[in-house]
Amino acid sequence: MAEPLRVGVAGLGTVGSAVVRILSAKAEELAARAGRPIVVTAVSAREKGRDRGLDLSRVAWHMDASQLARANDVDLVVELIGGAEGPARACVETAIEHGRPVVTANKALLAKHGVALARASEEKGVPIAFEAAVAGGIPIVKTLREGLAANNVSRVFGILNGTCNYILTRMEKDKIGFAECLADAQRLGYAEADPTFDVGGFDTAHKLALLASLAFGVEPDADGIYVEGIASITPLDLQMAEELGYRVKLLGVATRTDAGVEQRVHPSMLPKESAIARVDGVTNAVEIDADAVGALVLSGPGAGGDATASAVIADIVDIARGVTPPMFGLPAGKLRSPTRAPMGRHEGGYYIRLSVIDRPGAAAAIATRMAEQGISLKSIVQRGRESESDSAGGEPVQVVLITYATTEASLRIALDAIEADGHIDGAPQLIRIEKR
Known part of the structure; x- marks a missing residue:
């Protein structure tokens, strides 16, 4: 069997501790799947003396995650610190600089710096894997x-x-x-x-x-x-x-x-x-x-120690096997800058709840404002008045409108006009209706 893959784990919270525990408990099975042993040789966390239920007596301890990332007894770095900046970013960048593959669950870091990290990793010829960064244990x-x-x-x-x-x-x-x-x-x-x-x-x-x-x-x-x-x-x-x-x-x-x-x-x-x-x-x-x-x-x-650790270890096994696809599916240089579709162009049905002041002409004025923007109503439901006698005093009633497909921009214009007319108490409640 090939030489062991030596893993350094930066961050020993719920997920990091689960990674170390599962790698130890399933060492033989994972070695058979990966074609080589996978061994945790180094860890890093803020509190060394805390009881995590792990035997770390044979593992090197680093208070500084970047120090772990450059350690000679680490082949692959698992970053589970979290955060877009600070120790997490420094740890990942140091690992790449020293030619170490990275496995991370850090969605904030990748959402902000993912492209730059992908470019750096490609230049060094080392992968970054992040299955655990989205939806926990779901692949x-x-x-x-x-x-x-x-x-x-x-x-x-x-x-x-x-x-x-x-x-x-x-x-x-x-x-x-x-x-x-x-x-x-x-x-x-x-x-x-x-x-x-x-x-x-x-x-x-x-x-x-x-x-x-x-x-x-x-x-x-x-x-x-x-x-x-x-x-x-x-x-x-x-x-x-x-x-x-x-x-x-x-x-x-x-x-x-x-x-x-x-x-x-x-x-x-x-x-x-x-x-x-x-x-x-x-x-x-x-x-x-x-x-x-x-x-x-x-x-x-979508979360939890074992479920997220499952995704982390899947990435570790892939790297041990030599399965290293581009981070985002394409080389960083081929990723396009996204053209942002304006939210105002979004089209769909809407749920709108209005606290309508119960007085003559209010309902007609609301319907008129909707019609002015070409918005058709699928249904209208009223809540809050048990009988006609309850209408005295102009107390608000809850009116729910369901629209047919319209644009966000048109609906916002109509709602602004309804608010300006003074027939509602408070801001409208708007919830978009998603297809299927």
């Missing part, structure tokens, strides 16, 4: 990059953040508000103390930038992604979605259009019978629409 990177090489992908979309999916699932099933559900998710460890990166949609945006690059042969463009989070979603919105035949999910959507690549992250309504709509809890799911295979759906754990 979505290999599917797009290798499994669908004969396909032209038109759209890739899905649930890419388990925290948001857990919160929306709990809100829907238990009829509780966002703040209460978020606090519960934090107690259970599904949400961070500062949850903004997750619930604001930014984590999903970083992952979507990588999927779009793989799907369309473009450079990752996280700055070009339209992003909305889930904090504005209410139990009433979820109830209305159920009544109308939909479920609400935070989706990352990348679509090839005539105007360019449309990338967006926002709450969406999906038909209840669709595969993605049925995915609950912390599970992730991705659908790929391609010309040869049609629609392909992958679903599974």
Whole structure:
């Protein structure tokens, strides 16, 4: 058998510890699959004395991840520190500079610096692999990059953040508000103390930038992604979605259009019978629409130590075998700069909830503003008034409109006019309806 592949693991959190443990526990099986032993020879973390349930007595310890990346007893560097800058970036750049392949789960780093890192790695002749950076244990990177090489992908979309999916699932099933559900998710460890990166949609945006690059042969463009989070979603919105035949999910959507690549992250309504709509809890799911295979759906754990470690180790085994495709499926020099499709050009159906002041002429004025922009209404549902006698005093009622396909720009103009007319109390709630 060939010489062992000596692995250095930078970052010993939940995922890093799982990587070390699984590599040790399954050493013989992995050696048979890889054609050579895979041995952890060095680790790096901030706290050396912490009990991680691992035997590290025969492993070199480095307080500095960059020092690990240049160590003579390391052939491959696994970066599991996280963050777009700082020690993580320095560790990866040092590894490349010293001719060491890199396996990483760092979506923020790759979304921001992926092209530069790909160029540097190609110049040095060493690969960067990142299966674990998107959708945890789901093999979505290999599917797009290798499994669908004969396909032209038109759209890739899905649930890419388990925290948001857990919160929306709990809100829907238990009829509780966002703040209460978020606090519960934090107690259970599904949400961070500062949850903004997750619930604001930014984590999903970083992952979507990588999927779009793989799907369309473009450079990752996280700055070009339209992003909305889930904090504005209410139990009433979820109830209305159920009544109308939909479920609400935070989706990352990348679509090839005539105007360019449309990338967006926002709450969406999906038909209840669709595969993605049925995915609950912390599970992730991705659908790929391609010309040869049609629609392909992958679903599974999007986070967690063992699931993410599974993806990390799959990359390590590939490198041990000598399987080293270009990072984004194409050499860095052949990735195109993406043409951003303006969000205003997006076309589809919409759910709109208005808190309408109950007075004569309000409904007619709203319908007129919609008609002025050529927006046709599929359905109108009112909530909040039990009988005609309840209309006294002009208290607001909840009115839900479902539109036929229209453009984002036209709808925004209509809603601005409705607000200016003074017939609604507060800002409109808008949720896009995603096909299938």
